[in-house]
Amino acid sequence: MPVDKTLRMLQQVVRTPxxxxxxxxxxxxxxxxxxxxxxxxxxxxxxxxLLEQAIDEVGRDLRFEHLKDVKKVLYRFAAEAWVDxxxxxxxxxxxxxxxxxxSADCVLTLLHLEVPxxxxxxGTVLLPLGDELVPAVPELTTEPDCMGYISVPCxxxxxRNMAERARTQAKHALALLRAGLEQQNMYHPRQLRFRLGERxxxxxxxxxxxxxxxxxxxxxxxxxxxxxxxxxxxxQLPAMPANDPERRALLAVAWIDRxxxxxxxxxxxxxxxxxxxxxxxxxxxxxxxxxxxxxRTMLGHLVSGGWPAPENIYYQYEKVRSAAVHGGExxxxxxxxxxxxxxxxxxxxxxxxxxxxxxxxxxRAQVLRALASHEDVPRVLEHLRARDATWxxxxxxxx
Numbered sequence: 044m045p046v047d048k049t050l051r052m053l054q055q056v057v058r059t060p061x062x063x064x065x066x067x068x069x070x071x072x073x074x075x076x077x078x079x080x081x082x083x084x085x086x087x088x089x090x091x092x093l094l095e096q097a098i099d100e101v102g103r104d105l106r107f108e109h110l111k112d113v114k115k116v117l118y119r120f121a122a123e124a125w126v127d128x129x130x131x132x133x134x135x136x137x138x139x140x141x142x143x144x145x146s147a148d149c150v151l152t153l154l155h156l157e158v159p160x161x162x163x164x165x166g167t168v169l170l171p172l173g174d175e176l177v178p179a180v181p182e183l184t185t186e187p188d189c190m191g192y193i194s195v196p197c198x199x200x201x202x203r204n205m206a207e208r209a210r211t212q213a214k215h216a217l218a219l220l221r222a223g224l225e226q227q228n229m230y231h232p233r234q235l236r237f238r239l240g241e242r243x244x245x246x247x248x249x250x251x252x253x254x255x256x257x258x259x260x261x262x263x264x265x266x267x268x269x270x271x272x273x274x275x276x277x278x279q280l281p282a283m284p285a286n287d288p289e290r291r292a293l294l295a296v297a298w299i300d301r302x303x304x305x306x307x308x309x310x311x312x313x314x315x316x317x318x319x320x321x322x323x324x325x326x327x328x329x330x331x332x333x334x335x336x337x338x339r340t341m342l343g344h345l346v347s348g349g350w351p352a353p354e355n356i357y358y359q360y361e362k363v364r365s366a367a368v369h370g371g372e373x374x375x376x377x378x379x380x381x382x383x384x385x386x387x388x389x390x391x392x393x394x395x396x397x398x399x400x401x402x403x404x405x406x407r408a409q410v411l412r413a414l415a416s417h418e419d420v421p422r423v424l425e426h427l428r429a430r431d432a433t434w435x436x437x438x439x440x441x442x
Contacts, residue, residue, distance in 0.1 A: 046104045049097045050133045053117075055126040056090050068094075072122045084125045092122060106141040109200040116140060142200040147249075149209035149414050150194045151175055152240030156217075158191025165216035168194040178244040182252070186240045190307040193217070193239070206243050206251055213239055276396040287406045288399040290421070294321040295392050302385060309363065315381075315388045316364045319356070322395040325411055325440065332360035337392055340413040341423055346394035351387060353427060359384065415439040 063295075068091045072082040086094060094117065102113045110116055118397040123132050150170065162169040170176055177183060177192050193216065195209040221235050244250040272278050277292060284290040298318035304310040323338045324331070336353035343351035359380070363373045399410050420439060427434040 045054070046097075046100050046107070047133055047137065050120065050136060051131075053093050053097050053121060054132060056093055057084060057086070057121050057125045058128045060322055061087050061090065070118050070122060072126060073119055076119075076122055076126050078126065080409050082412075084122055086121075094118075105144045105199045106137075107200070108204050109142055110140060144198050144200060146196065146198050147205065147245045148176070148194050148200075149197050149243055150183065150192050151209065151213055151243040151246055152186050152189045153191045153193050154181060154186070154188040154238055154240045156191055156237035165219045166196075167213060167216040178247050180244050180247055180248070180250050182242045182250050183244055186242050189240055189242075195238055197245075202245060202249055202253070205245075209243065210239060210253065276393050276400070280396075287398060288322075288404060288410065291322050291407050292392060292396050295319070295388075295395075299385070299388065308378060308381040309373060311381050312359065312363055312376050312384055315385050316360065319388050319391060322392060322407070323411070332356065333433070335360065336441060337423070337437065337439055338411065338414050338429070339387075340427065341417065341420070342391060342394045342398060344419065344423055345397050345414075345417065347390070350426060353392075354431070390397070 063205055068086045070084045070086065072084060074442075097120075098114050100116050101107045101110070101117060106114065119300070120132060120136055136146060153169070158169045158170075158171045161174065168176075172189075172191060174182075176193070176194060183189075183192065193213045195212045197205040197209050199205040199208070217238065221237070224230050225232075225235060239255075241252050241255055242250070243253070277296065280292055282298065284293055293319040298314045298321060302314035305311050305314065319335065321338070323335055323342070325334055325338075336356035339356055340351050340353050343349050363376060395410065398404075398413075399407075402409075402413060404410050404413070424434065424437070424439075427437075
């Protein structure tokens with residue numbers, strides 16, 4: 044829906060009397076608009092949904108992408124429309140905040156791709172070193188392994204956002220190029236590892252830098268840290284496993300290690316799931332997500348005395364892992380999600396080894412049976428069912 048139309052609907056809605064909603068949102072009227080101290084505008088859930096829609100649409104409209112705080116601007120608009128109910132505030136909003144959309148070419152550095160001449164690829168243009176279309180700035184010429192550039196046409200009112208969109212388009216073009224070159228059967232796989240660099244420029248004056256997701260930082264370590272690590276059970280794993288739990292744990296360590304060095308957060312979470320399934324997975328289960336989450340909760344409860352949040356597993360198993368593995372479109376994985384899930388998988392690994400060692404188990408199947416038949420199963424199921432109705436019909440598989 045056009046932004047102007049959504050704003051006009053929002054203006055009308057906040058002016059229409061409605062029943063108070065205890066579950067709605069209250070917007071504080073800015074002091075320069077308030078008719079009394081602490082004045083606020085109460086929104087019911089439908090009005091709140093329309094406000095969120097307006098925030099989303101304004102944020103995606105290129106005329107307004109320069110705004111630093113879209114939510115704050117829309118809150119003020121809603122308050123203005125509510126306080127002054129006679130005026131049409133939409134034209135004033137557009138005049139004040141909309142900017143004319145600019146067009147510009149963003150030139151980004153290319154690493155390990157030798158570009159001999161201008162080449163058009165998937166809506167972008169590959170440029171050789173020294174091409175006249177490359178802005179004359181040292182930032183574009185001093186990056187190691189830069190062998191060419193990629194130019195992407197952009198539109199917008201915020202150059203940082205435009206650069207981000209340019210990177211997305213450039214990555215898309217390089218992915219298609221990489222897949223196409225692989226089909227030629229004339230390139231070594233290592234020759235297909237070319238990628239974007241960190242530098243970009245729109246002109247001789249508009250330059251920027253974006254850190255690569257696979258960039259590494261220096262890591263300080265000392266004796267105290269090593270002493271703290273020594274108490275972790277998995278730090279005692281031998282290179283050659285002595286039994287099945289150790290073998291499973293080493294598989295998990297290998298997946299965890301990959302998750303910590305891969306730059307893509309989605310791939311990192313998939314590797315973390317593979318690690319968790321290496322120690323707690325059951326191939327014979329039908330609905331694997333709940334079984335995996337149950338065993339993780341049991342393990343944390345029995346070994347550490349805590350209650351790991353099962354939602355971390357079964358929701359993300361369905362939305363992230365299953366979607367990615369079975370050809371769906373998984374949602375974006377945030378740094379916080381990947382980090383929190385990774386911490387929990389590491390704890391599960393430590394608890395798995397501790398539980399197996401404490402009970403003298405030499406097979407993973409013994410661990411899974413013990414978790415499914417423990418006397419605390421009813422208590423754990425009661426805890427899970429109190430959190431979420433998803434667990435109402437779940438019963439652990441004793442194997």
